[in-house]
Amino acid sequence: MFDFQKQDNSKKERTTSDEEIGSFIAWMFYGLFLLAAIGIFLPALVIALVVGSLAASSHKLKWLSFVSGISLILLIMLLLRFKIGALFQFLGLYQKILPGKLMHFFENAFNNGKTFSIDWYNWILMIFLGLVMALLVGIIIKKLVTNYFVNVKEEQSSRFLNSGRYRNIFKKRLSITNKQQEKWRKDTQNTNLYLGIDIKGNAIELPIKQLFTHELIQGTTGSGKTVAMLAQAEACMKAGLPVIYVEAKGDPQIEHDLGKLATKYGRKFKIFSDNTETTYNPIKNGSSSGVEERLMSVFDWSELFYKNVSDNMLLKVIKFMDTYGIKRDLPTLLEYLDFDNIWETLKSDSIKREVNVKRKVKTKDGKTGDTGLVGIGKTEEKAKYIEKKVVVYDLSEKAKKYTKLFFGKENFDDEDFKEFKENEANVMKNIYGLKVQIELLVISDLGYKLSETENSVDMTRFLETDDIVLFSFNSNNYGSLIPKLGRFVVSDVATAVTQKFNRSEFKGAVGFFDEWGSYANEKIIDVLAKARSAKFGAVLGVQSMEDLNTNGEGLDKRIRDNVNTFMLGRSNDPESADYVANLVGTYEDLDKTIMTEDKGSVFARIDTKSARGTIRSVNKFVVKPDNIKRLEDHSFYLITKGAKNEEEYARKVYTRNTMQGL
Secondary structure (H helix, E strand, O other): OHHHHHHHHHHHHHHHHHHHHHHHHHHHHHHHHHHHHHHHHHHHHHHHHHHHHHHHHOOOHHHHHHHHHHHHHHHHHHHHHHOHHHHHHHHHHHOOOOOHHHHHHHHHHHOOOOOOOOOHHHHHHHHHHHHHHHHHHHHHHHHHHHHHOOOOHHHHHHHHHOOHHHHHHHHOHHHHHHHHHHHHHHOOOOOOEEEEEOOOOOEEEEOHHHHHHOEEEEOOOOOOHHHHHHHHHHHHHHOOOOEEEEEOEOOHHHHHHHHHHHHHOOOOEEEEEOOOOOEEOOOOOOOHHHHHHHHHHHOOOOOHHHHHHHHHHHHHHHHHHHHOOOOOOHHHHHHOOOHHHHHHHHHHOEEEEEEEEEEEEEEEEEEEEEEEEOOEEEEEEEEEEEEEEEEEEEEOHHHHHHHHHHHOOOOOOHHHHHHHHHOOHHHHHHOHHHHHHHHHHHOOOOHHHOOOOOOEEOHHHHHHHOOEEEEEOEOOOOOOHHHHHHHHHHHHHHHHHHHHOOOOOOOOEEEEEOOHHHOOOHHHHHHHHHHHHHOEEEEEEEOOHHHHHOOOOOHHHHHHHOOOEEEEOOOOOHHHHHHHHHHHOEEEEEEEEEEEEEOOOOOOOOEEEEEEEEEEEEEEEOOOHHHHHOOOOOEEEEEEOOOOOHHHHEEEEEEOOOOOOO
């Protein structure tokens, strides 16, 4: 048995040895063949390697297959004309290198014993042959890359971030952005939005129309959110667009910076704040229905019933004021939520006269029956008619319409109104919430500024003059007013933009709303969504994504669905960082694992890579939560929804210093 086993093993050893010898001879043959091919077709091989490599790296193999096919046809046509020997003329390059006898052998074998000579058609043949061979080279390179090289995107990114080139760009990022900013400002034809540079030092520019699909800028305190908003405000001024800026910090620096930008671009600058004489009438512009919707979007409601009743009353009063040419502002509106003022106005639109009428009055006469109480009897009421002079009003048709609308009948006099007043308690109770909310605005410290004066902010006129308007208040002093003011501005400018939209010369307008979460609600989000199609862009600033839900759960989802551009800065809160990472999404990549082998000894362990490992396709965060928490100041991840490619979808941006050079 053992003898048999030994015999078998020896056969196996001999077989293995034979295979190795055969493999060696084969490789030697391949080597000699390759050397011969290099010698004969050197120009064609060079062309094939260059063209094939370029086609494989740029994913143009389909294009190369077409070129190679045409080249093959032309090559065959030329060979029919100049014979096969024309391909071997480049052996003449080796006359001084190869032995004379070997050259004579090649001349006899490939050129009928003649000396090799290179002519113009030999070069053309080599070019066509090289293009034919390039397809094979490209296919081989693609197969090698696919089968033998593992391209992990995350590893490529890490290598770049650890490179000297990146460290140099990061160190010089301020000087790079300053130079690019100066160049951008001098180029008056460039109306793109210049934000800053990416991690490779390339300028980041977006078309200005990108703002018309709305943008959200998020960043904690000190992250550079205001600087990023100012950079975009400057781009709007450069492009000739009106700019509205609403901020709730009362920051004098913003006023200073916007003023310098307005001066640079020759724009008028209006400031509505507690330190200026500028006023603002938020209900001046728009139709009756539009103003009613604007007011309802500004106020908060706890009960749907009271909201609907107030909505109905508000629309009637505004239509009434417009019909009678009554000044439309908040103090006057509050006055006409009182039925006395409505009736007085209607009476003024009538012919007054006196008539004798019989009026029924009730009298009490005697006691009848027993009430069951000592000393108290049942009093009987009797009807009595008396003739009385009363004032009646022959109302105009217009007045009759509104008398019917407010009081339920067309023929109405003071006695009817007196009776109505006795029964109006329920009506006034139902609109009490509306009156209170308007009254809080009117009697607030800034109430006097919410009216029409010669120095008022008029949104319609603002769009025509391309002015810059800043609404600036300190939320510590006017906390409850800021949300309502912000909603008024959004709705008012959206109405004005919609009215201008049909005019061919209208370029659009952009509003910048810092601390957006404090005044966002369902109605205002609807207003923004509709205004987008009328060329009104909104840049919304928040400190964290959770701020979007300040006035109701789920508002963040509505806002996200109405925004196409995101600039995401540092988040200190882990949950907020996770939220942002999930918002940006993932990309498909390879996950590579490598096995290691212990090559050490008793005294030292040395781990080396094994030949084995695994590769699998996984989804990875485009922006990792930890990277969001570690973002530098004035650094943002720019996310452009609907981008053409992966590189444009998510980019890290170092924003420019807008005030540099002013």
